[in-house]
Amino acid sequence: MSIPFVREFDFEYGRCDQLSPLVRRVIAPNPGPFTFTGTGVFIVGHGEVAVLDPGPAMAEHEAALDAALEGERVTHVLVTHHHLDHSPMAHRLAKKHGAKVHGMSPAITPPEGGEVRMEAGDDHGFRPDLEVSDGDQFKGPGWTLTALHTPGHTSNHVCYALSEENTLFSGDHVMGWSTSVVSPPDGSMGDYIAQLKRVRALNFDVIRPTHGTAIEATAPFMDAYIEHRLNRERQILSQLEAGRTRIKDMVAHMYADVDTRLHPAAAHSVLSHMIHLVEQGRAVCKGAAGLDTDYALAADS
Numbered sequence: 001m002s003i004p005f006v007r008e009f010d011f012e013y014g015r016c017d018q019l020s021p022l023v024r025r026v027i028a029p030n031p032g033p034f035t036f037t038g039t040g041v042f043i044v045g046h047g048e049v050a051v052l053d054p055g056p057a058m059a060e061h062e063a064a065l066d067a068a069l070e071g072e073r074v075t076h077v078l079v080t081h082h083h084l085d086h087s088p089m090a091h092r093l094a095k096k097h098g099a100k101v102h103g104m105s106p107a108i109t110p111p112e113g114g115e116v117r118m119e120a121g122d123d124h125g126f127r128p129d130l131e132v133s134d135g136d137q138f139k140g141p142g143w144t145l146t147a148l149h150t151p152g153h154t155s156n157h158v159c160y161a162l163s164e165e166n167t168l169f170s171g172d173h174v175m176g177w178s179t180s181v182v183s184p185p186d187g188s189m190g191d192y193i194a195q196l197k198r199v200r201a202l203n204f205d206v207i208r209p210t211h212g213t214a215i216e217a218t219a220p221f222m223d224a225y226i227e228h229r230l231n232r233e234r235q236i237l238s239q240l241e242a243g244r245t246r247i248k249d250m251v252a253h254m255y256a257d258v259d260t261r262l263h264p265a266a267a268h269s270v271l272s273h274m275i276h277l278v279e280q281g282r283a284v285c286k287g288a289a290g291l292d293t294d295y296a297l298a299a300d301s
Contacts, residue, residue, distance in 0.1 A: 001231075003224040007177045009213035011037060014064035019214070020165055020206075022046075022143055026068050028061040030085060036177045036211040039085045042169055043068060044162060045143040050076040052160060052169050053210050054089035065093065076138045078145065079103035080171030081157040082126040086210060094129070102138065103128035104149070104156035107186055132158050145169075150199070152192025153180050159199070166205040174199060174225060177212035182272045184289075189229070189276040196226050233273050233282075237297065240283060245294045247271055267291055 011017065013029040028039040039055035051074050055061055074097035079087045081103070090101045105127055134149035144163040150173045151157055160169045172180050173195065182192050199207075200222040207215040215221045239250040247270050248263075255266045271291055277283035278295075285295045 001224045001227045003179070003228055004217070004221055005177055006213055006215070007036075013038065014060065014067075016043070016064070016068035019208075020167070022162065022165055023167070023208070024068065025208075026061075026064050028055040028058060028064075028085075030056050030058065030061075034181075035085045036175075038211070040208075040210050040212070041065065042208065044145065045140045046072070048073050048075045048140045050074070050078055050138060050140060050143070050145055051093060052078045053080055053086045053171065054093045056085055057088040057092065062089065062092070065089070066096075069097075073097055074099045075140055076145075077101045078132075078138065078147075078158075078160055079126070079128065080159065080169070080173075080210065081154045082106035082123045083154070083172070084121045084123050086171070087123045087126045090126070091129075100129040102130050102132050102136075102147075104132050104158055106154065106156050148195075148198070150195040152182055152188055152195050155186050155188065155191075161202070161204070166203075168199065168202070168204040168207045170199070170207050170209045172210060174207055174215065174222070175209045175211055176207075176215045176221075177209075179225070179228060181269075183268045184272050184275055187272055189272040190279050192272075193226065193229055193276070196222065196229070200226060229273075232269075233277060236270060236273055236277065237282065240295060240297045245296060247274065247291055247293075247295075 011027050013027055016024050016026050018024050022044055024043040026041045030038045041055050042052040044050040049072050077090050077094040077099050079090050094101045132147045136147040138145045146161045148159040150159045153172045157173055159171055159173055182189050204218050207218050235254055244250050247267050250270055251263050251266050275289045278285055278289055282298050283295050284298050285293045
């Protein structure tokens with residue numbers, strides 16, 4: 001089952017687009033391999049508004065946000081997680097409007113192996129003014145946002161659901177243009193798959209990722225998104241069955257048609273799945289699970 005990605009959509013950097021009666025978006029000019037066309041900053045409501053993932057600290061982007069918010073007051077600044085493409089503008093924007101920054105504090109942990117960077121990088125200085133918990137609600141005139149703690153991409157990742165439009169702002173948990181990075185030790189594949197299933201069960205009409213365009217046929221998209229992860233686990237089990245015990249050997253076979261320069265990043269993805277397989281008792285390892293660990297099928301697999 002292939003994921004029905006959508007990679008073409010109309011946008012212009014700095015332009016404020018009305019996406020629905022309650023939602024506007026300004027895209028920051030920070031395109032890249034981990035940000036796609038750039039960070040999409042969502043403005044919810046009118047007059048008294050919430051801003052989600054204010055994005056990078058760039059003067060041009062800040063000016064675009066100021067223009068979009070002219071005559072309005074930001075009452076809540078909501079952050080999905082602490083990466084450099086999401087959170088650096090948060091406190092600056094909140095200070096201008098007398099608002100508070102809401103989010104979850106990060107656990108800053110470098111990726112296993114350290115040398116591979118598979119997302120935009122950590123905002124080491126990010127701390128929210130107020131800690132968010134699963135189920136917390138934030139309200140303004142005509143809008144209600146509910147926090148969903150969705151660990152996986154990072155341990156502090158939070159999505160926000162807009163009740164009035166049955167819409168989920170998914171951050172990097174679900175992306176319409178690509179799969180999300182899950183890199184141990186802060187990333188957890190077990191948590192990630194569980195939270196994908198939770199999002200699927202909530203049956204949102206629209207999912208709005210921070211990068212790229214909206215996902216509107218959410219049920220088939222989420223089914224394919226989840227199946228992609230489960231299929232990757234089946235592939236890894238097949239590698240173990242074939243006698244390949246090291247992640248680098250599995251990657252060489254599983255990603256034979258992929259540029260070898262991308263294999264280190266692929267190894268992190270395989271590691272996250274392998275840790276999950278060990279947690280489920282479907283695989284075993286000698287010592288701690290890592291990139292250079294020997295793995296084998298569990299006896300009853």
